[in-house]
Amino acid sequence: MTALELLACLFLLVGVIALVMGLARGGSRQATPGVYPPMALPADLQLRVRALLGENKPILAVKEVRQATGLGLADAKRLVDALKSGPLPEPAPYAPGGHGNVADRARHLRDAGDLPGAVSLVQTETGMSAADAERFVAALS
Structure with a gap:
């Protein structure tokens, strides 16, 4: 075997090992969505x-x-x-236990463009996980 053939075999072996390691870790990474709702910033x-x-x-x-x-x-x-x-929305004021129920206040925050604030409000007042709070806010009519 020539040095060039040994080098080609080495690269092939490294590629196979990398592929097997990637599959062992659960396959390829999930792509992150390219578009996010704007986060409210002061x-x-x-x-x-x-x-x-x-x-x-x-x-x-x-x-x-x-x-x-x-x-x-x-x-x-x-x-x-x-x-x-362009400008991003500003956070709406958060008042724990404020007027109205948590759904009304979360809906108000979401409609004002503060989706993270709405999710945070639901999490804080209900103890829901972030994923559950996001689903809750998304389901509000």
């Missing part, structure tokens, strides 16, 4: 991020969003990219 955060974008500092803008929201890198980048296109 006006002061939006202004700081826009100022950083105006100074051509997108990495610092993403860092600012991550620190302020606790989001991961990919989600923070999506928010910064969304801010380039």
